[in-house]
Amino acid sequence: xxxxxxxxxxxxxxxxxxxxxxxxxxxxxxxxxxxxxxxxxxxxxxxxxxxxxxxxxxxxxxxxxxxxxxxxxxxxxxxxxxxxxxxxxxxxxxxxxxxxxxxxxxxxxxxxxxxxxxxxxxxxxxxxxxxxxxxxxxxxxxxxxxxxxxxxxxxxxxxxxxxxxxxxxxxxxxxxxxxxxxxxxxxxxxxxxxxxxxxxxxxxxxxxxxxxxxxxxxxxxxxxxxxxxxxxxxxxxxxxxxxxxxxxxxxxxxxxxxxxxxxxxxxxxxxxxxxxxxxxxxxxxxxxxxxxxxxxxxxxxxxxxxxx
Ligand code: NCD
Numbered sequence: 001x002x003x004x005x006x007x008x009x010x011x012x013x014x015x016x017x018x019x020x021x022x023x024x025x026x027x028x029x030x031x032x033x034x035x036x037x038x039x040x041x042x043x044x045x046x047x048x049x050x051x052x053x054x055x056x057x058x059x060x061x062x063x064x065x066x067x068x069x070x071x072x073x074x075x076x077x078x079x080x081x082x083x084x085x086x087x088x089x090x091x092x093x094x095x096x097x098x099x100x101x102x103x104x105x106x107x108x109x110x111x112x113x114x115x116x117x118x119x120x121x122x123x124x125x126x127x128x129x130x131x132x133x134x135x136x137x138x139x140x141x142x143x144x145x146x147x148x149x150x151x152x153x154x155x156x157x158x159x160x161x162x163x164x165x166x167x168x169x170x171x172x173x174x175x176x177x178x179x180x181x182x183x184x185x186x187x188x189x190x191x192x193x194x195x196x197x198x199x200x201x202x203x204x205x206x207x208x209x210x211x212x213x214x215x216x217x218x219x220x221x222x223x224x225x226x227x228x229x230x231x232x233x234x235x236x237x238x239x240x241x242x243x244x245x246x247x248x249x250x251x252x253x254x255x256x257x258x259x260x261x262x263x264x265x266x267x268x269x270x271x272x273x274x275x276x277x278x279x280x281x282x283x284x285x286x287x288x289x290x291x292x293x294x295x296x297x298x299x300x301x302x303x304x305x306x307x308x
Contacts, residue, residue, distance in 0.1 A: 003122040004034050004294055005111050005135040007169040012176055014074040022286075028065065029289055039068035042299055047089070047114075048125070049075040049105045054260055054284055055125050055135070060104045061308050062291035067197060071096070090117045090248050099299055103127075121298045129163050129224065135259055136169035138290040140177060142283050143214055146255050151178035156208045157199075158184040159218035159240055159267050163225065166259045167218060171199045183188035184208050186240065188229045205240055209249040216257040217268045233266055243269040255279050 001014065010018070028036055044063040048056050056072070063070045073093070075081065080089060086105070093101060100121040103111050108130035115122040127131040144150050155174055161167045161183050174181050175198035182200040183190065194201055202208050209215065220236065230236045237243070242256065250256075256268075256278045264270045273280060 002298065003111075003115050003124075004133050004298060005115065005122065005124045006131050007136045007173040007176075008125065010133070010173065010176060015137070015140070015173060015176055018137055018290065018293050018297060019144060022137075022141050022290045022296065023178065025292045025296070026286075026289045028292075029285070034065050035067055036065060037067050038135060038296055039066040039299060041061065041101040042068045043071065043097055044068045044100045044102065045071045045073060045092065045093050045096075046125075047073050047101055047103045047105075049080065049086075049103070049110075050126065052104055052125070054287060055104065055132075056285040058284070059123075059125060059134075059291050059295075061288045063100075063297055065288070065292055066296060068099075071098070081237070086114065087117055090114050094118050094120075099293060123294060126165050128165065129168075130165050131172075132165040132259075133164050133169050133173070134287070134291055134294055136173040137294065138181075138287040139166075139170055139216065139257060139259070140173055141290050142257065142279050142286045143179075143255075145282075146279060147213060147247055147253075147288070153179040153213050154211055155179050155181045155214040155216060156184050156205075156212040157181060157216045157218065158205060158208075158242070160189050160220045160225075160229075161185045161194070161218065162189045162229070163221040164218045166302060169198075170216065171197050175199065182208055182212070184240070186230055186236075195261070203228045205246065206249065209246060210251065212250065213254050214257060215242065215250065216259075217262075219259070219261060220263055220267055240270050241267055241269065244271050247272050247275070250277075257283060272304065 022302050098120045102123045102125050104125040105127050108128035110127050111122050111124040171181050184202050184205050258280050
């Protein structure tokens with residue numbers, strides 16, 4: 001495989017190879033000197049057209065730990081604000097010799113188009129409301145580390161599924177890896193044709209919580225909501241927020257996840273977010289390791305083929 005655009009492109013063996021490679025690379029991240037020479041002389045471009053904290057820094061750290069040269073591009077302050085198209089921006093990067101382009105864009109499908117224009121590998125770091133495959137991989141990695149398995153794990157993904165690329169990529173990847181996903185949201189925040197996704201759907205968080213091993217809370221994406229999807233923030237929290245009372249309904253080993261950034265007090269209370277059973281900070285650390293594995297395997301040509 002040359003690109004990573006959709007979590008659905010990953011078969012079980014490819015997905016497990018990424019997670020297992022990340023597990024090996026995690027040992028490097030625990031050392032005081034965190035660098036490996038693997039991608040020396042290769043160039044990774046981070047092309048960010050949409051705001052990002054975690055994902056952008058995480059890809060940068062991952063590429064640097066593998067000794068790649070990193071070029072960070074953000075649309076603000078670039079010629080994109082002068083109206084330069086994605087294609088011309090891509091061709092400019094091509095001319096600079098990018099071996100991999102990591103792209104985040106507000107348009108669903110932008111990484112797919114980019115892959116037809118550049119010679120290097122394209123990694124989707126979030127395209128509109130479509131997909132975010134490396135987030136799903138780091139979530140699966142974090143779940144496997146905490147729970148010891150993915151097969152048969154019961155995962156509830158809760159909240160603004162409609163606008164969430166994280167939810168879509170997680171459903172695709174987790175179903176490939178044998179976990180059982182239930183999406184929980186008000187009917188207005190579920191995408192059309194969700195019944196065709198490989199998961200269950202529920203409107204009732206209180207009924208799903210006691211049966212879940214993992215609860216993944218999603219950010220309410222107010223910046224993508226062009227209409228009123230729920231009556232008020234307070235009403236949303238009352239029915240779909242994870243607060244202390246609801247947290248108490250989980251079994252003792254269950255964990256709570258969130259991709260960040262959080263709206264504390266809306267989809268998750270501060271107390272739950274900061275509890276020892278929350279993996280939110282761990283997810284960020286695991287993100288670097290998993291992205292190292294993705295860059296290493298894509299640039300080494302080992303996903304979907306022989307290890308070189
Ligand atoms: C997510 C994203 O950008 O899709 N965040 C992330 O990458 N960690 C989720 C979100 O914005 O809510």
